Amino acid sequence: MAANSRVTIAAHALAWMELARRRGREVLTSEEVAASVNTNAVVIRRSLGDLQRAGLVSARRGNGAGFSLGRPAAQITLLDVWLAVSPEPLLALHHSEPNLECPVGRGIRPVLADLYDEATDTFRAALARSTVADVLERILS
Amino acid sequence: MAANSRVTIAAHALAWMELARRRGREVLTSEEVAASVNTNAVVIRRSLGDLQRAGLVSARRGNGAGFSLGRPAAQITLLDVWLAVSPEPLLALHHSEPNLECPVGRGIRPVLADLYDEATDTFRAALARSTVADVLERILS
C-alpha cells in the first residue's frame, strides 16, 4: 500500500466523467464515480476535492448535485492531475540532518536536491504530454 | 516519513566512500559511514547490502573488514543507485481492481501503466546522467 495511487484514482474519475459527459450526463455523484473506480464514495469526494481546489472539476451541492469537469478534458493534462493530488516529492533528502563535520554531509543536500529536481522536471514534462481526453481515447480504441 | 530517502542515503554513502578512497582509505566500516550520514550502522549495512547485491559495492567480513566501491565512482550513476535501492514504482495503479463492467474500469489500467512507464523512463534517463563522481565533484567545488 506504499505507493501513490492517487493519480490513478483521479485520472480514472476524470476519464469516466468525460465519457459520461459525452453520453449526455454532465454531472455525476461521488457514488456513481465510486462505482466505476470500485472504492468508497468518501474516497472519491476526497480525491475530487483536491481536483476541485485545482480547478479541474467543479462540485455542486444540494439535491441533484454532483461533480462535473471544470474545463474540457483535452485541456486537463496528467501533470495537472499529479500536481493537484500529489504533494510528495518523488525522492526525499535525509530526514535527519547529516553530519555537518563531514565534507559530504555538509555539501550533499543542495547537490542532490538539484539533481532530483532535474529528474522530476523531466517526469513532469512527460506527464504534461497526455490529457484526460487522450487517456479516454486510448481506452476506447 | 513517507517519501523515499533511500537513494539519498545510498548516494551519500557512496560519495563518502569515494572521498575516503581518494584520501587513501579504500575500506570503510558501516560505523564510519553511519557517522557521516548520521544514522545507525545497521541502516547503512542494509543500504549497502542492496548496493552490494547490485554490484556497486563489495563487502568483506571478518576482522578489519568493511565496504569498498565495487567499481570506479565515475561508473556508478544515480540510476544504478535508484535501481539498486528503490523497488517501488513512482506511481501505482489501483490496488483494488476497478469495476470491469465500466468501459473505463475495463480499459484504463494498461493505458495508465504505459503512460507511467514513459514518464518513469525519462526520470530514469535523467538520473543516469549523473554519477557518484559527479556528485562528489559538485560537493567539493
Added chain:
DNA sequence: CCAAACGTAACAAACTTTGTTGCTTCTACG
C-alpha cells in the same frame, strides 16, 4: 582461538494510505 565487523531477525515508534461511519452543511424542488 578470538576479536572485529558484516548479516540478519525481531521489534517498536512514527507515519501514510485506504476504507468506513457518522454527522453537518448546502440547495433544488415540490
Added chain:
DNA sequence: CGTAGAAGCAACAAAGTTTGTTACGTTTGG
C-alpha cells in the same frame, strides 16, 4: 418553506512502510 439528496468533513481503524534499535549469528584475518 420543508425536505431529501448529496457534498464536506472529522474521526477512527486496519494495514503497510520506513527508520531506528537491540541482539545474536557468521565470517575471517591475525
